[in-house]
Amino acid sequence: MKFSRKKFLKTAALGGLVPFSSTKLFARQRSANSDRSRKAPLVISTWNFGVEANRAALEELQNGRSSMDAVESGVRIPEADPSNRTVGYGGRPDRDGHVTLDACVMDGDGKCGSVAFLQHIKHPVSVARKVMEETPHVMLVGRGALQFALEQGFKKEELLIDEVRKEWEEWKKDAEYRPIPNIEMHDTIGMLAIDHSGNLSGGCSTSGMAWKMHGRVGDSPLIGSALFVDNEVGAATATGHGEEIIRIAGSHLVVERMRQGDSPVEACREAVRRIVRRHDDPSEIQAGFIALNKHGEAGGYAVRDGFSYAVTGSDGYELIDSDHEI
Numbered sequence: 291m292k293f294s295r296k297k298f299l300k301t302a303a304l305g306g307l308v309p310f311s312s313t314k315l316f317a318r319q320r321s322a323n324s325d326r327s328r329k330a331p332l333v334i335s336t337w338n339f340g341v342e343a344n345r346a347a348l349e350e351l352q353n354g355r356s357s358m359d360a361v362e363s364g365v366r367i368p369e370a371d372p373s374n375r376t377v378g379y380g381g382r383p384d385r386d387g388h389v390t391l392d393a394c395v396m397d398g399d400g401k402c403g404s405v406a407f408l409q410h411i412k413h414p415v416s417v418a419r420k421v422m423e424e425t426p427h428v429m430l431v432g433r434g435a436l437q438f439a440l441e442q443g444f445k446k447e448e449l450l451i452d453e454v455r456k457e458w459e460e461w462k463k464d465a466e467y468r469p470i471p472n473i474e475m476h477d478t479i480g481m482l483a484i485d486h487s488g489n490l491s492g493g494c495s496t497s498g499m500a501w502k503m504h505g506r507v508g509d510s511p512l513i514g515s516a517l518f519v520d521n522e523v524g525a526a527t528a529t530g531h532g533e534e535i536i537r538i539a540g541s542h543l544v545v546e547r548m549r550q551g552d553s554p555v556e557a558c559r560e561a562v563r564r565i566v567r568r569h570d571d572p573s574e575i576q577a578g579f580i581a582l583n584k585h586g587e588a589g590g591y592a593v594r595d596g597f598s599y600a601v602t603g604s605d606g607y608e609l610i611d612s613d614h615e616i
């Protein structure tokens with residue numbers, strides 16, 4: 291196991307939220323991922339942009355809203371951000387030039403909703419929530435998901451922006467599908483939150499692997515793979531090579547390991563190790579898990595370096611370079 295150093299953002303632009311104080315940091319140098327318990331409300335999410343997403347989520351929690359409201363608001367931030375190449379608007383298309391989106395939400399009582407292979411809707415996480423709240427189903431895909439979204443009042447939009455279209459045209463010259471770890475699959479948002487009442491929720495949203503086959507769906511809309519939440523134990527979410535995460539039913543595994551007594555980091559490490567063990571050379575793979583238990587302990591673990599996650603509470607935020615296996 292490799293321990294990495296913590297990395298912190300400058301605080302200025304973050305609306306009053308400051309990093310956890312340096313004395314607190316000093317007190318927890320055991321590991322970047324030490325499972326220190328923090329007080330609810332608390333939000334944890336994947337990658338560097340998780341800091342901004344967490345801020346929006348925390349604001350909801352501080353206004354007394356539920357953890358589900360928080361994750362929806364938080365996930366919508368990268369979904370609307372055109373500079374994020376793996377989520378929503380501005381996401382990279384499949385090999386035929388279509389931006390197709392996957393997302394899901396789940397709460398601590400097992401209620402969940404999901405959309406997959408959804409096109410033209412900027413906020414799939416909100417459609418997933420509508421599936422959970424307004425239908426007897428868990429998952430809608432493709433044209434049916436789009437039809438449902440339009441019926442619910444979502445706007446049909448072009449999600450492929452010019453800059454990304456050019457990138458796709460460039461890619462087409464060789465048309466080789468060899469996802470570059472931490473780059474062509476970087477940026478899926480997975481978020482977990484615990485509110486004042488101790489209720490957990492999670493959300494996940496992605497445009498999936500860049501240049502994927504038309505129709506390919508990854509782990510991100512799959513309850514149990516990219517997301518699992520249980521108020522009795524905790525919650526987990528995933529990012530990275532979706533096929534790898536699906537094969538081990540990753541997030542469910544993480545939550546079940548926590549049920550058996552693992553800390554969040556230990557549980558995430560077990561999921562990563564199951565992926566690594568399946569490969570002679572895992573260096574081309576990236577998959578990262580983050581987890582939050584009901585006591586407010588948070589942690590993460592990844593196959594290889596380059597994965598980060600943000601933890602945000604009322605007393606500040608922390609951006610952590612995840613520990614990793616290889």
Ligand code: SD4
Pocket residue numbers: 376475476477478479496497498499507508509510528529530531532533
């Ligand atoms: C997928 N897991 O579609 C997603 C991609 C991802 O950061 O996580 N990107 O396989």
